[in-house]
Amino acid sequence: MALKWLLYDLDNTLLDFDSGAEKSLNETFEEFELKNKQALIASYHQVNHRCWQRFEQGEIDIPTLKRLRFELFVTENSLDMNPAMLNRSYLTRLSQQVKEIDGARTLLDQSHRRFDLVLVTNGFAEVQHPRIERSGLRSYFKHVIISEEIGSNKPSVSFFEHAFRLMEQPERDQVMIIGDSLSSDIKGGSDFGIKTCWFNPKKMENTSPVIPDHTVESLELIPGLWSL
Known part of the structure; x- marks a missing residue:
């Protein structure tokens, strides 16, 4: 799907x-x-x-x-x-640090035209909200989920259940999570049955039992995954 x-x-x-x-x-x-x-x-x-x-x-x-x-x-x-x-x-x-990863803005421009976007972070609310607003990223996202505010965190099932309630329960194969952490983003997404993309710019070896569906070393490669 x-x-x-x-x-x-x-x-x-x-x-x-x-x-x-x-x-x-x-x-x-x-x-x-x-x-x-x-x-x-x-x-x-x-x-x-x-x-x-x-x-x-x-x-x-x-x-x-x-x-x-x-x-x-x-x-x-x-x-x-x-x-x-x-x-x-x-x-x-x-809370004042907002340097972007190379290609992030271009990727969000492309993503926003085709999909609904949700920002999912395990950070602290008092830090993340100012950074999201100061960076100008907030307008790209339909929902912003910060673990401290909902009482659960990636990779827990309850974190993703909360996200899916906000998204009005889409089919799981209609959803992909993109993140740099195998232990929170990719494990959480995999355990919940959604598609996963590991952003690995440092070309780290994956020695964990967590297997992402896709791995990219640059954000500019992500749009190529959307039709796979």
């Missing part, structure tokens, strides 16, 4: 989250006059990755994730400072 709906992930699919996070961390650590910034940034990324893994596996919720990652970061680096203040500074800066 022909595609009717496209679900787009936001971070590192349409907007360059990694560069925005790096810039925001640098500015935050400068504000608090922390030394060895690069080592601290590497440490933060490790802690953050562990926390997001626990979140995707359903072990912790968004408020816990938001609080815990800077608490662990401060503890593991023996820093004498308030983790909540670090967190607030970082999130405020992050």
